[in-house]
Amino acid sequence: MYEGIATSCGIDERCSARSGHNRAVPPNLRDEIEDLRGYLLRYASLQLRNREQAEDAVQETLVAALAAEQSFAGRSNVRTWLTGILKHKIVDTIRRASRERAFESTDGEASIEDLEALFDETGHWREPPQAWPEQALEDKQFLQALEKCLALLPARTGRVFLMREHLGFETADICKELGITPTHCWVLLYRARTALRACLEKGWLGR
Amino acid sequence: MSCKEASRLLSQAMDQDLPLWERVRLRLHLVACDACRNFSRQLEFLRRAVARLVD
Numbered sequence: 001m002y003e004g005i006a007t008s009c010g011i012d013e014r015c016s017a018r019s020g021h022n023r024a025v026p027p028n029l030r031d032e033i034e035d036l037r038g039y040l041l042r043y044a045s046l047q048l049r050n051r052e053q054a055e056d057a058v059q060e061t062l063v064a065a066l067a068a069e070q071s072f073a074g075r076s077n078v079r080t081w082l083t084g085i086l087k088h089k090i091v092d093t094i095r096r097a098s099r100e101r102a103f104e105s106t107d108g109e110a111s112i113e114d115l116e117a118l119f120d121e122t123g124h125w126r127e128p129p130q131a132w133p134e135q136a137l138e139d140k141q142f143l144q145a146l147e148k149c150l151a152l153l154p155a156r157t158g159r160v161f162l163m164r165e166h167l168g169f170e171t172a173d174i175c176k177e178l179g180i181t182p183t184h185c186w187v188l189l190y191r192a193r194t195a196l197r198a199c200l201e202k203g204w205l206g207r
Numbered sequence: 208m209s210c211k212e213a214s215r216l217l218s219q220a221m222d223q224d225l226p227l228w229e230r231v232r233l234r235l236h237l238v239a240c241d242a243c244r245n246f247s248r249q250l251e252f253l254r255r256a257v258a259r260l261v262d
Contacts, residue, residue, distance in 0.1 A: 043260075116211070118211075118214075119209070119210060119211040122209070123209025123211040123212065124210050124242075125210050125214075125242045125243075125246075128241070128242030128245070129242050129245040129246040129249055130245055131245050132245075132248070132249060132252055136256075137252075137256055137259075142256070143260075146257070146260075161257075162257070164222065165253070165254055165257040165258065166257050166258060166260055168258075170222075186218070186219055189221070189222060190214075190215055190218040190219070193221075193250055193253060194214065197246070197249045197250075
């Protein structure tokens with residue numbers, strides 16, 4: 001069974017409510033938290049693209065969670081709770097790392113030359129995008145392919161894309177945090193989106 | 208407008224409001240272009256999927 005970070009269930013409350021709300025605090029909460037370490041590490045790695053930073057963020061999350069077991073009371077899902085804490089740690093890590101200028105150089109990334117190859121001389125798609133089935137959001141194979149395709153994006157491209165689409169940063173804030181120009185930011189997002197959709201058409205729809 | 212330009216603007220429109228004139232040109236292109244309409248839906252689709260990446 002696929003036990004990826006991508007599930008057909010979102011992080012919103014409606015989803016938790018569907019899967020059984022107001023469960024009592026499990027007696028084995030500590031074990032449950034420890035069991036989720038692997039999942040949390042993958043979630044953090046996908047966004048930070050740096051093993052050491054990801055491990056630190058997860059470690060801080062587990063420490064914070066164990067120190068605040070009571071704050072779990074009344075919540076329905078340990079994973080949702082921990083992921084919520086980890087999200088904040090990831091944002092902190094991104095901010096800290098950008099202050100320390102730990103991010104790699106940006107040479108050449110702002111060019112869209114590589115994206116020109118998607119189009120012919122007249123500006124038409126070489127491989128026109130297809131209509132995707134709506135029910136894919138509930139499809140495990142789609143979510144599995146999505147996670148794989150996200151991991152294949154170049155590090156900074158993937159990080160910027162997930163800051164925008166998963167962590168919900170505004171582009172202006174992404175530019176500020178990473179010290180890049182708005183144009184550069186849009187190019188990275190454009191590149192991420194075109195690469196992801198092409199990867200999904202191959203990996204998931206098998207086209 | 209070419210598909211190349213339309214796709215770039217469609218991505219940009221996910222992050223900020225486009226000027227009116229570009230919105231109009233984009234709309235005219237989309238009326239005539241299945242591929243870019245699909246591309247546009249795919250971007251929306253990716254947004255929903257990635258937002259709910261975790262349980």
